[in-house]
Amino acid sequence: MAIHVRNRIPAEIPTASMADIAFLLIIFFMLTSVYSSNFGLQYGLPKNEPLTEVQPLESIHVHILGPGQYTVDRRPATLPQIAGYIDMKLKQNPKKPVIVQTDPDVPYYATIEVLDVCKQLRVESVSIPTSSEIAMWNNFAGGIGGVTQ
Amino acid sequence: MKKLRVQRSRAYIPTASMADIAFLLIIFFMLTTSFSPVKMSVDLAEAANREEVDKDAAIVAIGPSGEMEISNGINPGNRINSLDELDIFLQEVVMQDPTKQFIIKADREIRYDVFNAVYEKLRNNNCRRIALLTEAKQAPAGQ
Numbered sequence: 001m002a003i004h005v006r007n008r009i010p011a012e013i014p015t016a017s018m019a020d021i022a023f024l025l026i027i028f029f030m031l032t033s034v035y036s037s038n039f040g041l042q043y044g045l046p047k048n049e050p051l052t053e054v055q056p057l058e059s060i061h062v063h064i065l066g067p068g069q070y071t072v073d074r075r076p077a078t079l080p081q082i083a084g085y086i087d088m089k090l091k092q093n094p095k096k097p098v099i100v101q102t103d104p105d106v107p108y109y110a111t112i113e114v115l116d117v118c119k120q121l122r123v124e125s126v127s128i129p130t131s132s133e134i135a136m137w138n139n140f141a142g143g144i145g146g147v148t149q
Numbered sequence: 150m151k152k153l154r155v156q157r158s159r160a161y162i163p164t165a166s167m168a169d170i171a172f173l174l175i176i177f178f179m180l181t182t183s184f185s186p187v188k189m190s191v192d193l194a195e196a197a198n199r200e201e202v203d204k205d206a207a208i209v210a211i212g213p214s215g216e217m218e219i220s221n222g223i224n225p226g227n228r229i230n231s232l233d234e235l236d237i238f239l240q241e242v243v244m245q246d247p248t249k250q251f252i253i254k255a256d257r258e259i260r261y262d263v264f265n266a267v268y269e270k271l272r273n274n275n276c277r278r279i280a281l282l283t284e285a286k287q288a289p290a291g292q
Contacts, residue, residue: 016164022171029178039199040252040282064261104262108255109194111264112283119198130269 041115043126059097059127060089066103067110083117090121097125101134187226187254189218194257196283206250206280207242209235209271213256215263222249232266239274250278 062082063071072082089096098118102111111128118126129137189210205222212218219238220226229235242249251271255264271279 015168018168019164019171022168022175026171026175026178029175038201038204039285040202040280041196041198042200042202042250042278042280044278102261102265104260104265106261107257108259108261108264109257111261112194112196112257112281115281116196116198116283116286119196128268130272131265132269 041112041119043128059099060086061099061101062086062114064100064102064106064110064114066106070114079113079117082114083121086118086121086123090123095124097127098123099127099129101129186220186222186224187218189216189226189254191254191256192258193254193282193284195286197286199283199285200280202252202280202282203250206252208252208254209267211253211255211259211263211267213258215259217267232270235267235270236274239270239276243274243276247275248277250280251276252280252282254282 061073063074065071068079070077070079070082072085077085086098100111100114100118115126115128185208187208187210189212191210191212203222207222208218208220208226210218210226217229217235218226219229219235221238221242229238239251242251253264253267253271255267268279
């Protein structure tokens with residue numbers, strides 16, 4: 001009697017669809033996740049106490065009137081001109097503070113542009129005055145930057 | 150004459166390792182991605198000189214219409230409707246950790262007075278360390 005050799009099918013777990021499942025999971029998580037941006041401009045704030053430390057007369061006053069519209073110590077300037085001015089002043093006095101004042105209706109990114117320049121020039125002290133400080137300074141020597149060095 | 154049968158093997162693309170690759174990708178993204186507890190989507194301002202902020206910093210997010218969401222950096226964010234709620238939140242966080250960093254995650258197009266209102270609250274509540282969240286500045290076209 002002839003021996004029948006059976007054509008045996010090897011036992012295996014079908015894994016072809018696993019890749020589809022895994023890629024679907026990747027796409028799902030990519031679409032539903034909110035990623036956090038972990039980088040920014042860092043500042044240390046002073047205590048909220050009566051103004052004794054900040055001396056407007058000795059600081060550089062940058063006033064943001066609108067996107068691309070600035071004055072530095074009351075003189076109109078472009079952003080590169082502000083950078084050059086601050087750089088020049090810092091060479092004379094590396095500890096010179098910079099006050100960044102922004103008008104209320106100006107978009108926020110205009111302030112960030114100026115703060116970015118200050119960061120780039122490694123300004124030690126950058127001050128963003130509160131509305132009460134601005135009001136106080138407006139009654140003092142004709143406002144911030146009323147008298148410049 | 151007897152015909153010889155050539156045993157043909159079926160042509161196929163091996164896909165067994167695809168699953169391994171895909172799961173490795175999932176694990177890689179899970180380990181390297183950090184998720185923000187604040188779900189509000191904002192268009193951040195761009196800056197070139199950025200520093201890494203604390204991983205567990207508290208977040209105050211300000212949306213394009215001035216809507217706000219807050220998180221202590223651990224718990225999921227909550228929408229708030231007034232600056233008084235922000236005041237209470239800041240007091241609680243500062244009481245627990247006076248050295249806590251606060252991130253302002255503001256939309257680039259909001260009016261400055263909206264940002265300033267939040268900034269003043271931070272100062273009034275003795276928050277010492279703040280960070281203004283930005284995204285990397287894109288190089289100008291052609292460079």
